[in-house]
Amino acid sequence: IKPKQITWDQIPKGWYVQPKYDGECNKLIIKNGKARLVRFEGREKTEFYPEIIEYANKLDLHGDIASEISRVLVGEVCVLLDEYKASFPHIQLRMNTQNKVKQKLAMKDKLATFMAFDIEECKGYKALSKYAPYTSKASYGVRYSIMNSLVGVRQTPDEVAWKDGQPLARIMLVKNITLGDYPDWKAFVKKHEMEGIVAKNQERAAEQVKLKNWDEDEFKIVGTDLTEEGKSRGWVISKLRLEDTKGNHVDKGMQFDCKYINY
Secondary structure: OOHHHOOOOOOOOOOEEEEOOOOEEEEEEEEOOEEEEEOOOOOEOHHHOHHHHHHHHHHOOOOOOHHHOEEEEEEEEEOEOOOOOEOHHHHHHHOOOOOHHHHHHHHHHOOOEEEEEEEEEEEOOHHHOOOHHHHHHOOHHHHHHHHHHHOHHHOOHHHHOEEOOEEOOOEEEOOOOOOOOOOOHHHHHHHOOOOEEEEEOOOOOOOEEEEEOOOOOOOEEEEEEOOHHHHHOOOOOOEEEEEOOOOOEEOOOOOOOOOOOOO
16 A cells, blocks of 8 residues: 555554654754754754753663763654653644743643654664664664664563653653454554554654544634734634634634643
8 A cells, every 4th residue: 555545444453553742853862962842844942842852861762871872852742641642732832942940830730742653873882783783764663663772671560651741751752543354443543532543654764644633624713813922922713703604603723721821
């Protein structure tokens, strides 16, 4: 089956199926004994998520000879609500502030987690030396095994177990979900209110398909709102005012549930 033909009920057997988290995609770079977070376009994000950097140092992803290692993990920085979904309103404020006071206030509620789903580079680790020259060309199944050897095996069950609303670990692997021989992926995603799933061919790293959780309906736009925050960001519209086909006003705006949303 070609990737473009894959749908909710047409995911090939043997493919990995992983949760799609709503957050900020970053690279976790480990070089010269230091951990950094960087967005794909190169923007430095290390100071935005101190809890992830602190955990990376604690996890000792550097190896015995820090100057000789180089690891680049790719993942989603998010605020987990449970093992299948994340809160974008929570992470939206974190991704825009380096203010330590605001960070601490946000972290009292929920901490950010780096959910690793791929690896771009792995050098200086003897157990994986045979993969190092071609990590980027290795199959996704091999790359996932490399990530597990770097991260998963270093963590105790208590670190990745859910306790008090979140796991203790600030860096985790995105899990592969299994539902048996006749999975109803769409029903599963709806039940858990997930953003969606990502289906990945473990034999070919480039073959991946995102299936998003969305519904379709018809509405009439009757007006717009512009908040003060929107003005400060240079927006023209912050929210649409809508009516359904029967003329009833409906509110499809984002519902913020985080305690610190207005700080």
